[in-house]
Amino acid sequence: MRFLAALGLTTPAMLFGAGLLLLPIAAHLLRRRARRRLVFPSVALVTAAAAGPAATSRLRRWGLLLLRCLAVALAVLAFARPVWVPAAAPGVGARPAGTGAAATVVVVVVLDRSASTRQLTAEGTPVWDRLRRLARDELARLNDGADLAAVVLADAAPSAVFGRLTPNLPMLREALSGIDATDHRADFSAALGLAGELLRGGPEGARREVVVVTDGQQTNWTGVAGLGLPNGTTLSLRGPGDGPPEENTALRLARALPGRPGVGVPVQLGVEVAHFGKAPTRQRVDLIGPAGQTDSRWVRLEPGERRQVDFTRRLAEPGPQRFRFALGRGDALAHDNNVDLIVRAVRRQPVIVVGGGDSRRAGSASYYLTRALAPHGGARDRYRVTHLAADGVDDAALRGAALVCVAGPGVPAAVRAYAEAGGSVLVFAGADPVRSGPLLPWTLGSRLSSVKLDAEGWRAPELAAFDEAAREALAGLSLRRAWGVEAVKPGARVLLRFRGGSPAMAAHAIGRGRVVAAAFSPAAETGDLGKVGGFVVLMQGLAEELAAREPTPAPSFAGGPAVIRSAIGEADVAAAAEVVYSPSGEPVSGVALGFEAGRASATVRRADTAGVYVWRRGGISMGSVSVEVDPRESDLTAAAAETLARILEPREGVAFAAGRGRDASRGGEALWGWALLGALGLLGLERGLLGVWRR
Numbered sequence: 001m002r003f004l005a006a007l008g009l010t011t012p013a014m015l016f017g018a019g020l021l022l023l024p025i026a027a028h029l030l031r032r033r034a035r036r037r038l039v040f041p042s043v044a045l046v047t048a049a050a051a052g053p054a055a056t057s058r059l060r061r062w063g064l065l066l067l068r069c070l071a072v073a074l075a076v077l078a079f080a081r082p083v084w085v086p087a088a089a090p091g092v093g094a095r096p097a098g099t100g101a102a103a104t105v106v107v108v109v110v111l112d113r114s115a116s117t118r119q120l121t122a123e124g125t126p127v128w129d130r131l132r133r134l135a136r137d138e139l140a141r142l143n144d145g146a147d148l149a150a151v152v153l154a155d156a157a158p159s160a161v162f163g164r165l166t167p168n169l170p171m172l173r174e175a176l177s178g179i180d181a182t183d184h185r186a187d188f189s190a191a192l193g194l195a196g197e198l199l200r201g202g203p204e205g206a207r208r209e210v211v212v213v214t215d216g217q218q219t220n221w222t223g224v225a226g227l228g229l230p231n232g233t234t235l236s237l238r239g240p241g242d243g244p245p246e247e248n249t250a251l252r253l254a255r256a257l258p259g260r261p262g263v264g265v266p267v268q269l270g271v272e273v274a275h276f277g278k279a280p281t282r283q284r285v286d287l288i289g290p291a292g293q294t295d296s297r298w299v300r301l302e303p304g305e306r307r308q309v310d311f312t313r314r315l316a317e318p319g320p321q322r323f324r325f326a327l328g329r330g331d332a333l334a335h336d337n338n339v340d341l342i343v344r345a346v347r348r349q350p351v352i353v354v355g356g357g358d359s360r361r362a363g364s365a366s367y368y369l370t371r372a373l374a375p376h377g378g379a380r381d382r383y384r385v386t387h388l389a390a391d392g393v394d395d396a397a398l399r400g401a402a403l404v405c406v407a408g409p410g411v412p413a414a415v416r417a418y419a420e421a422g423g424s425v426l427v428f429a430g431a432d433p434v435r436s437g438p439l440l441p442w443t444l445g446s447r448l449s450s451v452k453l454d455a456e457g458w459r460a461p462e463l464a465a466f467d468e469a470a471r472e473a474l475a476g477l478s479l480r481r482a483w484g485v486e487a488v489k490p491g492a493r494v495l496l497r498f499r500g501g502s503p504a505m506a507a508h509a510i511g512r513g514r515v516v517a518a519a520f521s522p523a524a525e526t527g528d529l530g531k532v533g534g535f536v537v538l539m540q541g542l543a544e545e546l547a548a549r550e551p552t553p554a555p556s557f558a559g560g561p562a563v564i565r566s567a568i569g570e571a572d573v574a575a576a577a578e579v580v581y582s583p584s585g586e587p588v589s590g591v592a593l594g595f596e597a598g599r600a601s602a603t604v605r606r607a608d609t610a611g612v613y614v615w616r617r618g619g620i621s622m623g624s625v626s627v628e629v630d631p632r633e634s635d636l637t638a639a640a641a642e643t644l645a646r647i648l649e650p651r652e653g654v655a656f657a658a659g660r661g662r663d664a665s666r667g668g669e670a671l672w673g674w675a676l677l678g679a680l681g682l683l684g685l686e687r688g689l690l691g692v693w694r695r
Contacts, residue, residue, distance in 0.1 A: 018076050024068035060693055067686040074679035082675065105147045105209065106165060106202035108195040111135045112154045112214035113179070114186035115558070115633040119215070119248070119333045121240070127215050128181040130240045135213045136173050138238070144169045148206070150198045151176065154214070156184035156559025157606065158191035165198055183335055183610045184559030185630040186220055188212075193228035200230050208233045212648075215239055218639040219632040221647055237644055247277035249301065250336035250634035251285070251325050253555060254626070256343045260402060260547070262382055263318050263347045270310040271325040271339055275301035276635045284328030287311045290321045296328070315345035320624060322612060336634045340612045340626040348384040349402040349547045354415065356407025356430065356523070359387040365407035365430060365523040368530030372522075372539035373405075383543060398423070399595065402547035408432065408521065411439055420511030421595075424546035427517040429483045431525065440517050441492035441508035445484040448519075451498045452478055460495040462507060462516060465541025474534035479527040482520040516542060557630040562607040564615040566600050566623035578622070580604055583611025 117128040139149055148165040149172055152158055161175050192210070199208045210229060214220075216239050229235065254271045261267035275281055280302050287295045297309050315321060320342050327337040351373055357364030366387050374381040388397060393412040398404060404415055404423060408430030416439045419425045429444060436443040455475040458466050466474075485503045488494060492508035495516070507516045522530030529535050556562035564580065580588045580602055590605040600622075602615045607627045615622040639647075 018073065020072050020076065024065055024072060027068075060689075064686055064690060067682050067689075071679045071682035071686065074675045074682065078675035078679060104203055104206040105142060106199060106206045107138065107142060107147065107149045107209045107211060108152060108165075108198050109135050109138050109149065110152045110154050110188075110191050110195055110210060110212045110214075111176075111179075112186055112188075112212070112220075113181045113184075114155060114215075114217065114220055115181070115183045115335055115629050116217040116220065116333065116636055117181045117215050118335055119636055126181070127240055131213050131215065132176055132179070134238050134240075136176055138211050138213070139169050139173050139176075142169055148202055150195075152191050152195050152198070153179065154186040154188055154191035154212075155182045156187060158187060158194050160194060160198060165202055182559065182608065183629050184608075185557070185633055188214075188221060188224045189228075192224070196228040196230055196233075199233060210235045211238055212236070213238045216638040216644060217633070217635070218637045218643070219635050221639055221644060224647055227648065235648060237641075237648070239638075247279070247281075248332045248336070248634055248636050249273065249275045249277075249281055249283050249327060250333070250629075250631065251327060251339045252336065252628060252631045252634070254323075254325055254339045254341040254628075256341060258544075260349070261315060261343065261345050262349065263316065263345050264314055266312050266314055267343065267345075268310050268312055269323055269341060269343070270308050271341075272306055273299055273301065273309055274306040274631070274634060275303065276637065277303055279303065285309045286326045286328060287313075288324040288326060289313070290323070315343065318345050318347040320344045320621070322624070332636060333634065335610060336629045336631075339628055342612070342624050342626055346402070348379070349382060349543070350400060351383045351385050351403045351405065351543065351547060352398060352401045353385060353387045353405045353407060354393055354412065355388075355390040355409060356428075356521075359385075363524035365428060365521050365530070368522040368524075368535065369405055369407060369428075369539065372530070372536045373543060375536065382540075383547065399600075403543055407523075410434060411437065415439065416510070419513035419515055422512040424513060425515045426542060426546060427515065428521045429517070429519050430521045430523060431481075433483060439510060439515055440489075441506040441515060442488045442503065442517065442519075443486045444519065445486035448479075448482040448484050448498065448502065450478055450480060451482050451500070451502075452476065453504055454497045454499050457495075457497060460493065460507070462495055462542055462545045463538075465537055465544060470534050470537045473532065474529075474538065477527060477529055477532060477534070479520050479529060481526040485519060514546065516546065556607060556625055556627045558607055558610045558627055559630070560607065562604045562613055562625050562627050564602045564604070564613060564623045564625045566602075566615065577617065578602055579616050581614045581616065582607075583609055583613065583627075588613065 112131060113128065117126070117131055119127050121127055121130070135151060139151075142149055145167050147169070148167055149169055150165045151161040151172060153161065161172065161179070166172055192212075195210050199210070202208065208230065210233055212235070214237065216237070227235070251271050251273060254269070257268040257270070258265075269287060271285065273283065273285060275283075280300065282298065282300045285297050285299060287297075295311050297311070299307055299309055301307060309325075313323075321344075323341045323343060325339045325341065330337065353359065353366050353369050353373075356366035356369065359366040359370045361367055370385045370387065373383045374385045383403075390410055390412055393414050395414050395417060398414055398418045401418070401423065404418060404425045406415060406425065406427045408428065409432045411427065411434050415425055416437075419439060425439065427440065433444060434440065435445075453475045455472060458471050482498065482504070485506075488503060488506060489508060492506050494503045494506045496503075496505040498504045498519075502519075504520065505516065505518045507514060509515075520526060520529065522535055524530065578591065578593060580591045582588050588604055588607075592603045592605065594601050594603065602622070604613055607613060610627050610629045612624050612626050614624045
């Protein structure tokens with residue numbers, strides 16, 4: 001039993017190759033010949049030439065069969081990559097001097113299964129396989145039935161196998177075989193805290209040990225705070241000793257500009273390429289469209305360099321469309337070589353105009369706003385305008401709107417909530433404007449009369465649609481009534497000024513949304529602004545910048561929550577039988593329905609794998625979201641043993657046993673080379689004996 005405990009196999013599945021032993025046995029049986037009786041003319045000659053007994057021949061045949069079977073068995077064992085770990089080696093299972101065999105050892109193995117453990121070693125095998133074997137080796141050193149152990153899986157939400165300490169070590173080792181690495185970033189602070197809770201549940205007086213089995217990725221350990229281990233605990237580290245390759249190029253943080261493009265409008269699709277390594281690299285980045293069409297860009301990166309790679313596309317159809325960025329050449333970590341991007345194109349953007357009088361009455365502010373945004377009054381317009389009275393605005397009325405224009409007199413509370421959730425708002429100062437408030441980028445002062453817009457300073461992105469002629473035409477108009485600004489809020493940007501320097505238009509962020517405010521109104525009572533073509537250019541340019549801007553959610557990373565947004569109504573959500581499917585096509589549990597940025601949403605509490613999650617209601621796709629590997633996992637640089645020792649220095653009464661072991665951890669030796677040499681030697685001996693006996 002101690003021999004078996006000291007012998008570990010890296011790839012035990014290769015033992016199924018033992019079935020090859022049937023081949024030499026079958027060959028041996030097929031070479032046996034049936035006896036035949038021969039009749040000769042002279043019995044005397046036959047008697048003189050009679051052969052001796054066949055016992056020697058049979059022994060030779062059985063000896064050759066034995067050599068062949070041993071050679072096949074050693075070859076199969078070599079492919080299983082055996083490792084010899086001496087039972088006397090110091091470690092978790094070793095009893096301290098003066099302790100009896102019945103003394104209990106309580107061991108918690110913290111097994112790193114973050115995304116970086118999926119990287120390949122120089123031999124092309126995953127680091128995860130080595131870490132899992134090292135964890136089994138730690139358990140193999142303990143006494144079955146006497147010692148207690150647990151395994152904590154270190155990922156985004158650490159958990160314990162079986163949830164408790166157990167004396168059933170064979171079952172615990174067997175459970176490790178069915179566990180795989182994740183796409184997560186590991187939370188080692190939480191994992192060590194869970195290990196501490198398990199240790200406190202052990203028997204009094206037992207020797208407590210925590211063994212962290214990790215690839216030592218530097219970025220995953222820098223945020224580790226308190227250990228949370230009980231006094232008297234011994235903490236040690238184990239990991240692959242030959243050092244994983246550090247050359248890796250990653251794709252991350254894909255985005256579309258604008259975020260909500262119109263059909264047929266150019267959209268810029270971009271992704272960040274980051275190179276982690278010691279030598280420059282040249283990589284091809286592919287953009288694969290919904291129909292499989294592919295564009296490519298070549299990029300050269302220096303060590304540690306990050307670069308944005310952009311493609312330009314025109315989306316011919318409305319609705320969500322999936323694009324994939326991919327690296328043309330593989331590297332150490334394959335899971336960050338692909339990133340998906342979901343772009344939702346729209347044929348007509350929904351815009352809501354709040355207040356400003358009757359939109360059907362010529363001369364009102366809402367009338368000019370509606371004409372400027374939808375001049376054709378039908379399907380040819382890029383914007384579908386809906387007018388609401390100020391007292392008829394609530395959260396439900398604003399859901400799904402790409403832009404809300406407030407023409408006065410007041411600003412409903414629902415508009416502020418819409419902006420804070422990620423929406424875009426455009427506010428005009430009418431006859432009796434709101435002078436200040438959290439929604440506005442400034443505080444308005446006294447009324448101005450007969451002012452003109454300054455012809456300079458039209459460089460803001462919101463005003464990019466203006467050429468010089470349109471700018472001069474709009475700046476030449478005299479506004480009979482406008483408003484001065486007493487103070488601009490910190491962080492706000494002034495987009496336009498009146499002649500004389502007073503701000504005329506400003507923008508600022510509120511919550512996750514954006515607000516642009518104008519100190520004037522398009523109503524006829526304030527001037528002729530709403531009647532000229534320059535106002536149409538102004539509104540179309542502002543709408544293009546604001547309405548096409550999809551509220552940018554925080555990136556979704558594997559192991560964390562992911563929000564899928566859709567444009568359906570509240571009643572549909574309540575009645576729907578929603579299902580969210582993972583990238584592998586399996587239904588996801590733990591989905592919460594609600595609203596995000598003014599639209600219905602489905603929140604996956606924990607997106608386990610990277611890829612695209614699809615929200616469906618029956619056979620209809622409600623929306624989708626792309627989940628990426630945390631960008632910090634792409635830097636495969638392993639921390640030196642001294643660095644980890646400083647992070648896990650002795651504290652809280654914890655003793656730290658420094659050092660990260662070799663492949664076999666504490667003193668183990670790889671035996672697969674000797675097994676292969678033995679197989680070749682036995683085959684050579686078999687061929688030599690066969691040649692001698694034939695002569």
